[in-house]
Amino acid sequence: xxxxxxxxxxxxxxxxxxxxxxxxxxxxxxxxxxxxxxxxxxxxxxxxxxxxxxxxxxxxxxxxxxxxxxxxxxxxxxxxxxxxxxxxxxxxxxxxxxxxxxxxxxxxxxxxx
Amino acid sequence: xxxxxxxxxxxxxxxxxxxxxxxxxxxxxxxxxxxxxxxxxxxxxxxxxxxxxxxxxxxxxxxxxxxxxxxxxxxxxxxxxxxxxxxxxxxxxxxxxxxxxxxxxxxxxxxxxxxxxxxxxxxxxxxxxxxxxxxxxxxxxxxxxxxxxxxxxxxxxxxxxxxxxxxxxxxxxxxxxxxxxxxxxxxxxxxxxxxxxxxxxxxxxxxxxxxxxxxxxxxxxxxxxxxxxxxxxxxxxxxxxxxxxxxxxxxxxxxxxxxxxxxxxxxxxxxxxxxxxxxxxxxxxxxxxxxxxxxxxxxxxxxxxxxxxxxxxxxxxxxxxxxxxxxxxxxxxxxxxxxxxxxxxxxxxxxxxxxxxxxxxxxxxxxxxxxxxxxxxxxxxxxxxxxxxxxxxxxxxxxxxxxxxxxxxxxxxxxxxxxxxxxxxxxxxxxxxxxxxxxxxxxxxxxxxxxxxxxxxxxxxxxxxxxxxxxxxxxxxxxxxxxxxxxxxxxxxxxxxxxxxxxxxxxxxxxxxxxxxxxxxxxxxxxxxxxxxxxxxxxxxxxxxxxxxxxxxxxxxxxxxxxxxxxxxxxxxxxxxxxxxxxxxxxxxxxxxxx
Numbered sequence: 001x002x003x004x005x006x007x008x009x010x011x012x013x014x015x016x017x018x019x020x021x022x023x024x025x026x027x028x029x030x031x032x033x034x035x036x037x038x039x040x041x042x043x044x045x046x047x048x049x050x051x052x053x054x055x056x057x058x059x060x061x062x063x064x065x066x067x068x069x070x071x072x073x074x075x076x077x078x079x080x081x082x083x084x085x086x087x088x089x090x091x092x093x094x095x096x097x098x099x100x101x102x103x104x105x106x107x108x109x110x111x112x113x
Numbered sequence: 114x115x116x117x118x119x120x121x122x123x124x125x126x127x128x129x130x131x132x133x134x135x136x137x138x139x140x141x142x143x144x145x146x147x148x149x150x151x152x153x154x155x156x157x158x159x160x161x162x163x164x165x166x167x168x169x170x171x172x173x174x175x176x177x178x179x180x181x182x183x184x185x186x187x188x189x190x191x192x193x194x195x196x197x198x199x200x201x202x203x204x205x206x207x208x209x210x211x212x213x214x215x216x217x218x219x220x221x222x223x224x225x226x227x228x229x230x231x232x233x234x235x236x237x238x239x240x241x242x243x244x245x246x247x248x249x250x251x252x253x254x255x256x257x258x259x260x261x262x263x264x265x266x267x268x269x270x271x272x273x274x275x276x277x278x279x280x281x282x283x284x285x286x287x288x289x290x291x292x293x294x295x296x297x298x299x300x301x302x303x304x305x306x307x308x309x310x311x312x313x314x315x316x317x318x319x320x321x322x323x324x325x326x327x328x329x330x331x332x333x334x335x336x337x338x339x340x341x342x343x344x345x346x347x348x349x350x351x352x353x354x355x356x357x358x359x360x361x362x363x364x365x366x367x368x369x370x371x372x373x374x375x376x377x378x379x380x381x382x383x384x385x386x387x388x389x390x391x392x393x394x395x396x397x398x399x400x401x402x403x404x405x406x407x408x409x410x411x412x413x414x415x416x417x418x419x420x421x422x423x424x425x426x427x428x429x430x431x432x433x434x435x436x437x438x439x440x441x442x443x444x445x446x447x448x449x450x451x452x453x454x455x456x457x458x459x460x461x462x463x464x465x466x467x468x469x470x471x472x473x474x475x476x477x478x479x480x481x482x483x484x485x486x487x488x489x490x491x492x493x494x495x496x497x498x499x500x501x502x503x504x505x506x507x508x509x510x511x512x513x514x515x516x517x518x519x520x521x522x523x524x525x526x527x528x529x530x531x532x533x534x535x536x537x538x539x540x541x542x543x544x545x546x547x548x549x550x551x552x553x554x555x556x557x558x559x560x561x562x563x564x565x566x567x568x569x570x571x572x573x574x575x576x577x578x579x580x581x582x583x584x585x586x587x588x589x590x591x592x593x594x595x596x597x598x599x600x601x602x603x604x605x606x607x608x609x610x611x612x613x614x615x616x617x618x619x620x621x622x623x624x625x626x627x628x629x630x631x632x633x634x635x636x637x638x639x640x641x642x643x644x645x646x647x648x649x650x651x652x653x654x655x656x657x658x659x660x661x662x663x664x665x666x667x668x669x670x671x672x673x674x675x676x677x678x679x680x681x682x683x684x685x686x687x688x689x690x691x692x693x694x695x696x697x698x699x700x701x702x703x704x705x706x707x708x
Contacts, residue, residue, distance in 0.1 A: 028248065030245075030247035030248065030251065031247075035243055035244075035245075038242075039242070042242075062247070062248060062251050063251065066251045066252070066254070066255040067255065069248050069251045069252045069255070070229055070252050070255070070256075073231065073232045074248035074251075074252070075231060075233065075246055075248045075249045075252075075273065075276075075277075076244040076245065076246055076247070076248055076249075076277065077244060077245060077246075077247035077248050078244060079244075079248065080241075088237065089237060089239060090237050090238045090239065091238075091239045091240075091241045092238060092239070092240055092241065092244040092277070093240055093241040093242030093243055093244045094241075094242035094243045094244070095241050095242055096241065096242035096243070097240070097241040097242050100239055100240070100241045101239070101241050104239040104241075
């Protein structure tokens with residue numbers, strides 16, 4: 001898993017209204033800790049459910065590429081960065097708070113919360 | 114460690130002089146900061162391989178202290194450093210410290226420094242579950258390993274508290290971070306914002322407990338002085354007081370201002386006061402390394418005494434620092450020239466250095482620090498402070514006194530002879546100083562106006578002079594075109610006579626002396642005359658005696674002749690009468706001849 005791109009094929013359609021931008025997401029993890037694993041699983045699930053094929057998720061292990069931590073301003077691990085579409089957003093944690101992520105990714109209308 | 118500390122404390126208490134010595138082997142190893150004065154206060158620097166917390170409010174110089182620690186470490190001690198900046202970018206930092214002459218880019222290029230700017234922006238970060246700060250660890254670890262850093266500065270790590278909502282996680286992670294830094298063996302400096310009622314806003318002092326330095330500043334009479342205090346230093350002695358510090362073009366300098374103890378080396382050597390008769394009054398001049406106070410009311414010639422001292426030092430080939438807080442150097446030189454003291458010449462020769470600054474430019478501590486720096490740079494054996502009373506403009510009496518105590522201690526520890534002048538105001542007690550430093554002074558000269566017969570004249574007293582026999586007499590003090598001169602004063606029934614009264618007295622005495630001289634001469638003449646008369650008398654008597662004796666002699670001779678004649682006549686008569694003598698013989702001519 002480390003230093004590898006994980007592409008998840010589209011399984012079913014997104015339930016978001018109208019938007020068809022492709023999401024570019026990067027998940028920075030620090031080694032294969034249970035927390036890292038959890039984060040990868042959680043975000044994959046969210047993406048699959050909410051974005052179907054409209055996303056590009058890259059998982060990066062900062063132990064393997066430590067210089068990226070500086071370049072991408074990573075402090076906490078795991079960190080998820082939504083690079084596209086703008087604005088840039090950062091999520092930290094094991095991605096267990098699905099609601100918050102969906103909200104932050106503009107994948108859920110605010111009145112639903 | 115504790116035992117070693119105790120042992121050391123005892124040793125230190127027993128012998129004050131050993132304080133400044135190199136740390137003993139059982140003492141904590143230290144990383145010198147290279148910051149002027151800080152290493153003295155901490156007896157060697159920050160704890161090596163341990164984190165140190167520097168806290169203080171915004172703008173107190175925390176970042177600068179951190180940067181100087183790294184820069185000096187890299188340049189002077191061969192210890193590369195990592196600066197993890199949470200508030201300023203690399204470019205901003207480089208620009209900010211460029212004014213201090215630090216070229217951060219150069220150090221970065223030489224692989225002696227790494228700056229990692231950590232961008233923390235709350236609005237960009239969404240918390241979604243559990244996390245840790247491994248990213249920070251990795252970045253720091255990479256930076257440390259890539260240049261073999263020995264020093265790390267985290268400035269200001271508390272910024273992450275504003276970026277990450279979960280304080281519990283942060284606390285746990287910070288604790289882990291500091292432990293990790295220790296295992297890395299780097300000497301770390303962590304800066305923190307001062308909090309309400311606590312050293313730092315987020316209680317960092319709980320985690321960084323090896324050494325805590327607090328930066329502060331105080332505003333007195335609109336003048337701000339930065340201060341530094343070592344709140345805690347585990348396993349080491351440290352100065353506990355507040356020390357003022359200065360940020361100038363050479364970076365930070367901290368002033369260890371407390372007295373180092375009363376163990377100055379003393380000297381029996383004398384240095385001239387510049388006034389010959391004063392030297393004589395003191396039995397040879399001031400002691401080298403002593404502190405001299407010249408006090409007096411306005412216009413009594415205090416600065417002139419100081420000027421004489423400065424000139425005498427220069428004449429002896431020694432450097433002199435003249436700290437003026439009232440007049441500009443040019444003014445002092447002109448005024449001194451009017452009494453025949455050529456200071457300008459010595460300035461040209463580089464033996465005299467003026468430092469003129471109005472006291473209210475800085476706070477007291479700053480002045481003290483400046484004087485310290487000047488002395489350290491110029492190394493003068495003689496220093497003049499003219500006048501010390503002007504410092505009252507920037508501090509109250511107590512503060513000025515404590516500043517002077519520290520200054521005097523410093524001067525004494527360096528064996529510097531110092532002359533202070535002190536202005537006494539008209540209404541004040543003469544034998545007192547406004548600042549109350551007289552007890553710290555070794556030689557105290559009082560210049561005062563002596564008012565009499567509608568004149569003011571100057572008088573000089575030696576109020577005290579420790580360790581030397583000195584004249585107890587008042588001298589009249591004259592400022593002439595050939596410098597200050599001391600004259601004997603006349604003591605009369607009305608008290609001390611000075612000025613024209615003295616001149617009058619002198620005239621009177623001169624007149625009396627002439628009279629006395631004339632009297633003596635007259636008597637001498639009378640004596641001579643009497644002797645001559647007597648001699649004449651003797652001569653006359655002798656003459657008459659001689660005449661008389663001649664006459665007597667002549668009479669006597671005549672008598673004798675007559676007698677002989679009579680005797681001869683009688684014999685003739687007897688012969689004619691054939692008279693016999695008692696033997697019945699004829700008295701013949703023969704017989705007579707036989708008899």
